Amino acid sequence: DAGITQSPRHKVTETGTPVTLRCHQTENHRYMYWYRQDPGHGLRLIHYSYGVKDTDKGEVSDGYSVSRSKTEDFLLTLESATSSQTSVYFCAISEEGKFRNEQFFGPGTRLTVL
């Protein structure tokens, strides 16, 4: 597996609380992505980053923000968690160049919002 870790791996929180998920890579890849995975919906892109401090929205970005202050870390923040954000969150990375859409996934974070 590519050098990607996610933390925490599991989290239970209450509605209205802020939550931050971390994705860390040791591959020095330029591109990083956050997806959520829900039954019947596959993998949906939340936000992605194309460099330090460079981020853009995906198809399901409402309620989420991201930050990337260094190459190896990409943070996903739920400012005020809601039950609809209960999901499994995957980070992915890809390198620069002609293979930049070959994405490799982290182990995932299971988030439960009560």
Place this chain on the structure above:
Amino acid sequence: GENVEQHPSTLSVQEGDSAVIKCTYSDSASNYFPWYKQELGKRPQLIIDIRSNVGEKKDQRIAVTLNKTAKHFSLHITETQPEDSAVYFCAAGPRGSEKLVFGKGTKLTVNP
């Protein structure tokens, strides 16, 4: 934007049979088509991919075919084994983009 449809959503086969999963895409500019396998509780793993300059690619028991005219691509698994049981996702990557759009997945069950 790109839209990827994947069929069937579930597939059950007997060990040793072949399995075929099909995907269609909407954006004719897409030129990269990967397939991921996700075992229960694990991360999606890239198992094979194809770019639009080829029509078929094989890797041991798995193969992917691409029909650019019809805008569809398929995953073929031959001589299926119980360890092939997993959820398989197709995706499409638009030309010039690092993003992928995923299908909703196919749960493959291989019965011993």
